[in-house]
Amino acid sequence: xxxxxxxxxxxxxxxxxxxxxxxxxxxxxxxxxxxxxxxxxxxxxxxxxxxxxxxxxxxxxxxxxxxxxxxxxxxxxxxxxxxxxxxxxxxxxxxxxxxxxxxxxxxxxxxxxxxxxxxxxxxxxxxxxxxxxxxxxxxxxxxxxxxxxxxxxxxxxxxxxxxxxxxxxxxxxxxx
Numbered sequence: 737x738x739x740x741x742x743x744x745x746x747x748x749x750x751x752x753x754x755x756x757x758x759x760x761x762x763x764x765x766x767x768x769x770x771x772x773x774x775x776x777x778x779x780x781x782x783x784x785x786x787x788x789x790x791x792x793x794x795x796x797x798x799x800x801x802x803x804x805x806x807x808x809x810x811x812x813x814x815x816x817x818x819x820x821x822x823x824x825x826x827x828x829x830x831x832x833x834x835x836x837x838x839x840x841x842x843x844x845x846x847x848x849x850x851x852x853x854x855x856x857x858x859x860x861x862x863x864x865x866x867x868x869x870x871x872x873x874x875x876x877x878x879x880x881x882x883x884x885x886x887x888x889x890x891x892x893x894x895x896x897x898x899x900x901x902x903x904x905x906x907x908x909x910x911x912x
Contacts, residue, residue, distance in 0.1 A: 769884025780873035
């Protein structure tokens, strides 16, 4: 006959403190939020740099509308222009004023990037929207930073409070 101990064995799952149970979720959410925030900041800076580069180094050319495509709710145009080195580029412009009224053969003044002429010229008739995309992406970055920080802080405070709570009836009696 084997001798039984007075203390039952402790199950493996209860050897770990409860405060670590949600940690992988918290880390995942915080990393996700910070990744979205970082990508938003990177996108905002990239958009801003492209706008400044186009304004400072873009080449003005005359282009003509070669095709007008109307889909269900949108209209887009293909425009062709010649670069300084004589290449003919046919592309969709990033911006185009009055796209609904565009017609084949219409001429517009465009600004293109000489380092990447295929990269989407800008119609200079459209006032530059320098800040809206930049500010929007920075706002998204701020939002996800606040969400990630708030989620981490609430989980941290919950773990701290759980660690301070008495675990047994004897501990509860001692604290009161």
